[in-house]
Amino acid sequence: MKVSYFNVRGLGEMIRLLLTDKQISFEDEKFTKDEWQNIKPKMQFGQVPCLSFEDEQIVQTGAIMRHLGRVHGLNGQNEQETTFIDMFFEGIRDLHSKYTTMIYQNYENGKEPFLKDVLPVELEKLEKLFKTYGNGDAFVAGAKESYADYALFEEIDVLLVLSQSALDHFPKLKNFHYRFSQRPNLKAYLSKRASLNVPINGNGKQ
Numbered sequence: 001m002k003v004s005y006f007n008v009r010g011l012g013e014m015i016r017l018l019l020t021d022k023q024i025s026f027e028d029e030k031f032t033k034d035e036w037q038n039i040k041p042k043m044q045f046g047q048v049p050c051l052s053f054e055d056e057q058i059v060q061t062g063a064i065m066r067h068l069g070r071v072h073g074l075n076g077q078n079e080q081e082t083t084f085i086d087m088f089f090e091g092i093r094d095l096h097s098k099y100t101t102m103i104y105q106n107y108e109n110g111k112e113p114f115l116k117d118v119l120p121v122e123l124e125k126l127e128k129l130f131k132t133y134g135n136g137d138a139f140v141a142g143a144k145e146s147y148a149d150y151a152l153f154e155e156i157d158v159l160l161v162l163s164q165s166a167l168d169h170f171p172k173l174k175n176f177h178y179r180f181s182q183r184p185n186l187k188a189y190l191s192k193r194a195s196l197n198v199p200i201n202g203n204g205k206q
């Protein structure tokens with residue numbers, strides 16, 4: 001199995017985190033913007049991330065995460081949980097889209113307003129939703145982790161780089177971030193990633 005993405009965290013990182021945590025071996029293909037020109041035509045929508053097997057190529061982040069969720073039992077234990085996980089994941093993607101718009105289009109003037117006006121409103125929604133199962137003391141859908149937990153962890157990890165105090169008013173999310181970062185396979189990966197200084201975004205802003 002191969003994960004193909006730029007040599008940054010971006011949308012590829014939640015996939016890498018899930019595979020790493022679950023000890024599913026994969027080839028981590030990372031490329032530069034120059035190398036991308038030769039790869040782009042091979043992608044169904046001309047974009048990455050891409051998860052490929054010998055005879056199959058999956059693109060679209062949500063499709064990849066749901067595929068991994070189904071195949072590896074990270075997709076909820078009944079229809080209600082699965083729907084909740086999907087909903088939570090889409091909410092994270094919406095926040096990420098606001099984040100990347102600021103990062104790529106208006107970092108210098110947009111960062112402070114984003115931190116002050118946008119982020120608290122969005123995190124409040126996630127904090128509230130996170131308490132739905134098990135009062136927010138475990139994972140998105142309660143006792144068992146799901147594919148959305150990897151997306152949530154990566155999202156709030158990125159937000160903490162933007163501002164160390166981003167989660168100060170959101171204790172459940174803050175606690176989840178700490179607990180998740182301590183999972184043994186992730187802990188080792190995160191420590192290595194920090195030492196390699198892997199950029200979060202393609203334009204160097206974070």
Ligand SMILES: N[C@@H](CCC(=O)N[C@@H](CS)C(=O)NCC(=O)O)C(=O)O
Nearest residue numbers: 010011040046047048049060061062
């Ligand atoms: N809807 C897609 C969006 C993927 C996307 O925006 N990929 C960007 C990198 S984050 C890309 O491939 N950019 C290069 C290009 O469009 O040429 C998904 O969720 O995976």
